[in-house]
Amino acid sequence: MQILKEKDALKKQIAAFKKDNLSIGFVPTMGALHAGHLSLIKQALATCDKVVVSIFVNPTQFDNPDDLEKYPRTLAQDVERISQLSGEVIIFSPPASEMYGNTVSSEKFSFDGLEHQMEGKFRTGHFDGVGTIVKKLFEMVEPDKAFFGEKDFQQLQIVKKMVQKEQLNVEVIGCPIDREINGLARSSRNERLSPEARQNAAFIYQVLQKVKQEFGTKSALEINSWVSEEFKKNNALELEYFEIADEETLMTMQEKEDNQKYRAFIAAYSGDIRLIDNIALN
Template sequence: MITVHTIAELREHVRNARMSGKRIGFVPTMGNLHAGHISLVDRANAETDYVVSSIFVNPLQFNDKTDLQRYPRTLPQDQEKLAAADCDLLFAPDVDEMYPNGQDEQSIVHVPVVSEGLCGGSRPGHFDGVSTVVTKLFNQVLPDAAFFGEKDFQQVAVIKKMVNDLCIPVEVVTVPTARAEDGLALSSRNGYLTDEERQLATGLYKTLNEIADALNAGESLENSLSAASLRLEERGFRPDYVEVRSATDLSPAVSGVAEVVILGAAFLGNARLIDNLVVTLNRGIV
């Protein structure tokens, strides 16, 4: 695997690969890689001929400066994992390479509607930062396909709408959430959990499944969500949000809708965990 740090080097290697007739796959990350990230690389290898990954902790998507400062930077270990997964090229730019004119003068990409509420409501400006950096990376890499994890359900919805609205010629491929044996969604933020909190962390996914069971049993949406918030508190969490949305466009779930996604975010100690569950309800929302 080759590691480059500048856009010029990145473009040279990708151009050579494309001239050789190779289909370019792209896996953007912020590093501190785990098995979930590697599953994206594996999928990219299965569907493309030349896999590019990026590691860039994007300051534009952090509304909490403390969170930005403490986000783990583990480039040497990440390089080893990507090389073992047969990634061809790693792009690891610094902030000046990505934002040469400074962040305050950076043009911002805003994706309306799907970026509002949920994590967008809890983290103001977060998805503007995500859509801006992903647009830049797409323009830098020019991939044929880009691979994202389903755990970040709203993020994927934002990127898909952005690609469609701006006519960006890239296929967005969604890969199922990677989970530990006990059901916890793999996340870089799991590293913030203490051993005791790690045992409790499965409670978020359990709660989402309990909402699905309640809705399938005919419980109202309001009662199901209220009970879920109480259960999260009983399990040691501080709930951020628990919502049910249409799985097709993230619009609010209304009576009769059957294809839904149940989304939750909650704090456990110093970690903010997110997860989701896509469900086809037997009778739709009551």
């Protein structure tokens, strides 16, 4: 296992892989790796000759400076976890100056409206930051396949849209949400939750499961009202938004249409810790 911090060293290694006609899998992360990340890396190892994992807390996708400051950084632990996997992995863990130079700023993107839904309404500039760093990393790693978790489903769709619009030669693969025993979607932010808060946060997935059960028989208006009331009764969590949206366009569902795929999305706060989750409805 190699740990690289400079993009020139990474590009040199990638060039050697390309020369030998080896396929490259890529898993971009912000570190604080958990079982969900490891499942992405395992899938990459199973389908590609070589795998690159980036560990970089990207400053341009944080709209809240306090969230950026508190985001867990556990590089030594991350390296140890990856080292226990079978297969050759290159870790790319650069400083911000290596990715952005002297000016840390985002490129402006249009994602055909995907960026204005849900997360985009509450996190100003977030997806410009995501697009900027993912594009930079794709250009450095030149992966054949890139693996993203469906927990950040809106991000997954936006990365796919960027690849399409920028005509990048990479296959973006969405991987199922990995969950803790109580159903809570695995997230690096979970490490900031107290044991009690972590248990209480399982309520998010319980609500989503109930939404899936009711989706076939109740209207979106009825379901939205029920979700709102359930969160009002829960003193441990504060609902930021709940949406039932078209999987492809991410537009809020007005009336259910045949042959359309829908997904329910939730963002909620446990204290000052923001949690998101989603579930396919049909």
